[in-house]
Amino acid sequence: MDFLCMIKNRAVTRRYEDKSVPVEIVEKIIDSGVWSSSIHGFQPWKFMVINGKDKIKKISEIVSDVPVDIAGDSMGKLVNFSARVIADAPLLIMVYNTKAFTNAAGKFFKINREYIEIAQMTEIEGISGAIQNMIMMAESLGVGSCWLTTPLFCESKINDFLNITDRLVAVITFGYSMQKEVRSPRKNVETKVNYVR
Ligand SMILES: Cc1cc2nc3c(=O)[nH]c(=O)nc-3n(C[C@H](O)[C@H](O)[C@H](O)COP(=O)(O)O)c2cc1C
Structure with a gap:
């Protein structure tokens, strides 16, 4: 399939078959993540692959226990909704920010608040690229994700x-899709792009 078609056809998967994702596919997904670009090649990401049912269940329970006073009532419902997606998935990739670049920036460059904010932003941008790579790699191998x-x-x-101290950026669920969702419509492209000639 042509790459643009694959991007347009990929729909979020929140219901998974009870079938594990083979190790070779997990390795390819991770490989696509680590080959993402990052600021000055700092590669500020770290991935934790979780495919044990008990561990996934425990993470889902932690997420479903979010206190309403932390998340608020309606956000609390969305967090609970995520807990169900996690519980259903055979594979999680937890994505972490090691802050490799902001730490280095703080140490070696003149500390300037504005600069640190830019450093933090560029780390998240690189990590988001890695996430999108992994989601599209999985899609190309017939594996759905959220x-x-x-x-x-x-x-x-x-x-x-999980005994980890890095900042959690995202949890990505992966697995064979039981039910793909319908893609949300896109706003007219003219409202989102300006060509300056
Ligand atoms: C940065 C980001 C965060 C997201 N967080 C959640 C989430 O916490 N829970 C969830 O169910 N879906 C989450 N999603 C998935 C989106 O809600 C999903 O892509 C959308 O419902 C489907 O829209 P689409 O057709 O544009 O993919 C997230 C997506 C992105 C890009």
Whole structure:
């Protein structure tokens, strides 16, 4: 399939078959992530692959336990919704920001608040590129996915459970799609782009 068609046809998957994703496919997904571009080649990402049912269940429970006073009522419902997506998935890739670049920027360059903010932003941009690579790589291999950020409300509990201190950027669920969702419509492209001639 042509690449643009694949981008347009990919729909988020929140219901998965009870079937694991083979190791060779997981390795290709990770490989596509690490080959993403990053600021000055700092590669500020770290990935944690979780495919054990008990671990996935525990993470889902942590996410479903988010206190309403942290997330708010309607956001709390969305976080709970993510917990169900996690519970259903045979594979999670937890995406972390090691802050390799902001740490280096703070140490070696003149510390300037505005510059640090730019450094933080560029790290997240690089990591987002890695996430999108992994989602599209998976799609090309017939594996569906869902990019989740609502679990970030439970970051400290998830990190305690996984014994990790890096910042959690996203949880991506992967698996064979039981039910693909319909893509949301796109706004007219003219409202989103300006050509300056
Ligand atoms: C940065 C980002 C964060 C997202 N976080 C969540 C989430 O926490 N929970 C969820 O169910 N979907 C999440 N999604 C998936 C979107 O909601 C999903 O792409 C959308 O519902 C389907 O729209 P689409 O047709 O444009 O893909 C996230 C997507 C992106 C890009």
